[in-house]
Amino acid sequence: MEPLIQLDNIRAAYDKNVVLNQVNLTVHANDFIGIIGPNGGGKTTLLKIILNLIQPLSGRIIKSDSVNIGYLPQVNTIDKQFPVTIKDVILSGRFATDKWWKRANKEQLNRVDELLEFIGLDRSHNVPIGELSGGQMQRVFLCRALISKPNLLILDEPNTYVDKTFEANLYNLLGELNEQMAILLVSHDVGTISSMVKTIACVNGGLHYHPSNKITNEILQSYNCPIELVSHGHVPHRVLKHHDHE
Numbered sequence: 001m002e003p004l005i006q007l008d009n010i011r012a013a014y015d016k017n018v019v020l021n022q023v024n025l026t027v028h029a030n031d032f033i034g035i036i037g038p039n040g041g042g043k044t045t046l047l048k049i050i051l052n053l054i055q056p057l058s059g060r061i062i063k064s065d066s067v068n069i070g071y072l073p074q075v076n077t078i079d080k081q082f083p084v085t086i087k088d089v090i091l092s093g094r095f096a097t098d099k100w101w102k103r104a105n106k107e108q109l110n111r112v113d114e115l116l117e118f119i120g121l122d123r124s125h126n127v128p129i130g131e132l133s134g135g136q137m138q139r140v141f142l143c144r145a146l147i148s149k150p151n152l153l154i155l156d157e158p159n160t161y162v163d164k165t166f167e168a169n170l171y172n173l174l175g176e177l178n179e180q181m182a183i184l185l186v187s188h189d190v191g192t193i194s195s196m197v198k199t200i201a202c203v204n205g206g207l208h209y210h211p212s213n214k215i216t217n218e219i220l221q222s223y224n225c226p227i228e229l230v231s232h233g234h235v236p237h238r239v240l241k242h243h244d245h246e
C-alpha cells in the first residue's frame with residue numbers, strides 16, 4: 001500500500017543551526033511509531049516538518065493525497081488564558097479539512113459529545129479552557145486532533161500532564177485508535193512508550209529507525225543512544241541522554 005508520508009533525506013535548521021540531518025522516515029497506515037530522543041534532539045522539529053509548519057533546508061516530503069493529520073501539540077505551548085470553551089477548542093480541529101468560514105455541522109457537533117465520552121471527560125462543552133487542569137486540557141486537545149477523523153494522529157508528549165489514573169486509559173485509547181489510524185507518538189521517556197508502540201524512531205540530529213518496540217540497552221548503545229535513569233517525583237524514568245557523536 002502507498003505510504004501516508006515519506007521523508008527523504010531531510011535537513012532542517014533554525015537560522016544556521018542545523019538540527020536534523022539526513023533524516024528518512026516512511027509512515028504507513030496503522031503504523032504506531034514511538035519517536036524518542038533526548039531533549040533538543042529534534043523530535044518536535046521533525047513533527048513540524050511533517051505538518052508543514054516549517055520548511056526543510058533540503059530533502060523531500062512526499063504525502064499521499066489521502067493523508068489527513070490530527071495533531072496534539074505539547075500542552076505547554078497552549079495559552080490557557082485564551083477565552084475559548086471546550087467546544088470551541090475541539091471544533092477548531094475541523095479546520096484541518098474544513099474551510100475556516102464553514103459552520104460546524106450537526107454531525108461534527110455530535111462528534112464533540114462522542115469524543116468527550118470516548119476520552120472520559122465529564123465537563124460541560126461551555127467550560128472555558130482556563131478552568132481545566134493540564135491533564136484535562138490535554139484530553140480536550142486530543143479530541144480536537146480527532147474531530148476531523150484523521151488517518152494519521154501525531155502526539156507530542158501526550159503524557160506530560162496526564163494524571164496516573166488516566167495514563168493507562170490513554171494508552172488503551174491509543175491502542176483502539178491505532179486500529180483506525182497511524183500514530184506518531186513523541187516522548188523522551190523510553191520506558192513509558194515501549195509497551196505501546198510497534199516501532200521506534202530515535203531522533204538525535206539524525207534518525208535511527210528500529211523496526212521493533214523492544215528497546216534494549218544494547219540496541220540503544222549500538223546506535224549511540226545511551227539512556228539514563230532520571231527521577232520525576234518518586235518514579236524513576238529511563239530517558240535518553242544527548243548523543244555526543246552528532
Ligand SMILES: Nc1ncnc2c1ncn2[C@@H]1O[C@H](COP(=O)(O)OP(=O)(O)OP(=O)(O)O)[C@@H](O)[C@H]1O
Nearest residue numbers: 014015019037038039040041042043044045046188
Ligand atoms: N523556533 C526555534 N528557533 C531556534 N531554535 C529552535 C527553535 N525551536 C527549536 N530550536 C532548537 O532546535 C533544537 C531541536 O529542538 P526540538 O524542539 O525539535 O527538540 P526536541 O527533541 O523536541 O526537544 P524536547 O524533548 O525538549 O521537546 C534545540 O536545540 C532547540 O533549542
